[in-house]
Amino acid sequence: MKTTERMDYLPVEPAIRTFMRAGELEKSGADIIHLEIGEPDFDTPSHISLAAKEALDRGKTHYCDPQGVLELREAIAATVGARSGVSVDPGCVVVTPGLRPVLFYGALATLQKGDEGIFIDPAFAAFPTVIEFAEARAVPVALREELGYRLDMNELRAAISPRTRLLMLNSPHNPSGGILSADDMAEIEGLAREHDFVVLSDETYEEIYYGDKPSSVAEFPGMRDRAILLSGFSKTYCMTGWRLGYAVVPPSLVDAFVKLATNSVTCSSTFVQHAAVSALQGSQDSVRSMVAEFRMRRDVLVDGLNRIPGISCHVPEGAFYAFPNITGVGMSDVQLADVLLEKAGVATLAGSVFGQQGKGHLRLAFTTPLDRIQMAIERIGNVVSTLPAPVAGKEPR
Ligand SMILES: Cc1ncc(COP(=O)(O)O)c(C=O)c1O
Structure with missing residues (x-):
C-alpha cells in the first residue's frame, strides 16, 4: 500500500x-x-528496580494522569529547580514514555506549515525529522569542530528569519560531546526574545559531563515563557528500556503538550513513574x-x-x-x-x-x-x- x-x-x-x-x-x-x-x-541501579517492584505490588498498574503522576512531577520540578537555582512549577512538567515523543510534541505544538525550525548540525537524527514532520522547514546551523563543537553565534543569527519559530538545542551534545557555555545560553535567550521564537533544549546528557556543570535553559528566568526543557531517565539512570522522559514547558504550552500526550500515548507507565521518583530522590x-x-x-x-x-x-x-x-x-x-x-x-x-x-x-x-x-x-x-x-x-x- x-x-x-x-x-x-x-x-x-x-x-x-x-x-x-x-x-x-x-x-x-x-x-x-x-x-x-x-x-x-x-x-539500572537496584534501588530503582526495587521501587518498581514495590509499585507493582501496590497495584500501580492502572492508567494515571496523562500529564504524569503528581509525585513524580513534584520530584522532577524539585530536581530541575535545585539544579538550575530557579523554582519550577510541577504544573509545567509533562511526563512521557522516553524523551523522543516530547521532541515531536515540541515541534507539533510550535510549528506549522511555512514556519522554520533551526537545529544544530550535526544532530541527533530526530531533530530535523520532527521539524519536517510538522511540515516546517528544518534550517541547520553548524556546530563548529574548530570551535571545540560550539556554535558560532554569528552563524546562528544569520539563520534566523521572520519565519523562525523554534530553535532546537542539545547540550551536552550527541554526537560531538560539545557543551554550550552559559554565555552561549544567555545570548540565545536574548535572540529568542528579540525574534520571538521558542527554544527547545534537549538536556538528556545533563549529568554526564567531565568538567564544569553544563548550563541549562532552566537557569534563565527570562526563558520561562519561551523555553521547553527536555530530559529523561534513559541515560542518567541506565533506564533506556523503561521508557521515561519529561518536558518542562511554558505555562502557555502545558495544555497542548497534555493533549498531545493524551492523544498519542494516553499516559506514561504508572509503576515506572513511581520507580522514577526513587531515581531522583535516592542515592546518586x-x-x-x-x-x-x-x-x-x-x-x-x-x-x-x-x-x-x-x-x-x-x-x-x-x-x-x-x-x-x-x-x-x-x-x-x-x-x-x-x-x-x-x-x-x-x-x-x-x-x-x-x-x-x-x-x-x-x-x-x-x-x-x-x-x-x-x-x-x-x-x-x-x-x-x-x-x-x-x-x-x-x-x-
Ligand atoms: C540527544 C538525544 N535526545 C533524545 C534521545 C532519546 O532518549 P530517550 O531514550 O529518553 O527517548 C537520545 C538517545 O540517544 C539522544 O541522544
Whole structure:
C-alpha cells in the first residue's frame, strides 16, 4: 500500500540498522565490538528496580494522569529547580514514555506549515525529522569542530528569519560531546526574545559531563515563557528500556503538550513513574561512578584514536561519544564505518548520518568495557594502516 508523504520524513534509525547488521555478523561467528548504540552498558541501579517492584505490588498498574503522576512531577520540578537555582512549577512538567515523543510534541505544538525550525548540525537524527514532520522547514546551523563543537553565534543569527519559530538545542551534545557555555545560553535567550521564537533544549546528557556543570535553559528566568526543557531517565539512570522522559514547558504550552500526550500515548507507565521518583530522590552514587568510568574510557579512547595516523579526535566534554575526524584516512565516513564493521568487527556510526557537518567523522559510543575499547582501537589502527594514503585535494567518496 502507498503510504503518505509524511512517512518519508521518518528515517530508519541508523544505530538500529547497524546494530541489526552487527547481530547478523555475530550469528555467523564474528566477534563484534559495539560502539554504535547510545545507551549506558550498566544495569539500572537496584534501588530503582526495587521501587518498581514495590509499585507493582501496590497495584500501580492502572492508567494515571496523562500529564504524569503528581509525585513524580513534584520530584522532577524539585530536581530541575535545585539544579538550575530557579523554582519550577510541577504544573509545567509533562511526563512521557522516553524523551523522543516530547521532541515531536515540541515541534507539533510550535510549528506549522511555512514556519522554520533551526537545529544544530550535526544532530541527533530526530531533530530535523520532527521539524519536517510538522511540515516546517528544518534550517541547520553548524556546530563548529574548530570551535571545540560550539556554535558560532554569528552563524546562528544569520539563520534566523521572520519565519523562525523554534530553535532546537542539545547540550551536552550527541554526537560531538560539545557543551554550550552559559554565555552561549544567555545570548540565545536574548535572540529568542528579540525574534520571538521558542527554544527547545534537549538536556538528556545533563549529568554526564567531565568538567564544569553544563548550563541549562532552566537557569534563565527570562526563558520561562519561551523555553521547553527536555530530559529523561534513559541515560542518567541506565533506564533506556523503561521508557521515561519529561518536558518542562511554558505555562502557555502545558495544555497542548497534555493533549498531545493524551492523544498519542494516553499516559506514561504508572509503576515506572513511581520507580522514577526513587531515581531522583535516592542515592546518586551510581551516577557518579558511571561518569567516572566513562571519563576513564573517554581518555583511553580519545588518546588511542589520536595516535592513529589520519584520525584526530576532539576531547568530548560531555555525553559518552567520541566524534573523531577521519578525513585523513582517505575514505569517506560511510565507507570506513562499513569496512570497520564488516572487516574488523567494530560497529560505529558514520558521522554523516547526523547531518552534513558530520561528514568525515565517526561516532563511537564508549558504552562498552575498557578492554573492548582498547581492542577496538587496535582493530581500527590495523584497518587504517592497510588503507592507501589519501590523494591530496581529492575528497573521499
Ligand atoms: C540527544 C538525544 N535526545 C533524545 C534521545 C532519546 O532518549 P530517550 O531514550 O529518553 O527517548 C537520545 C538517545 O540517544 C539522544 O541522544
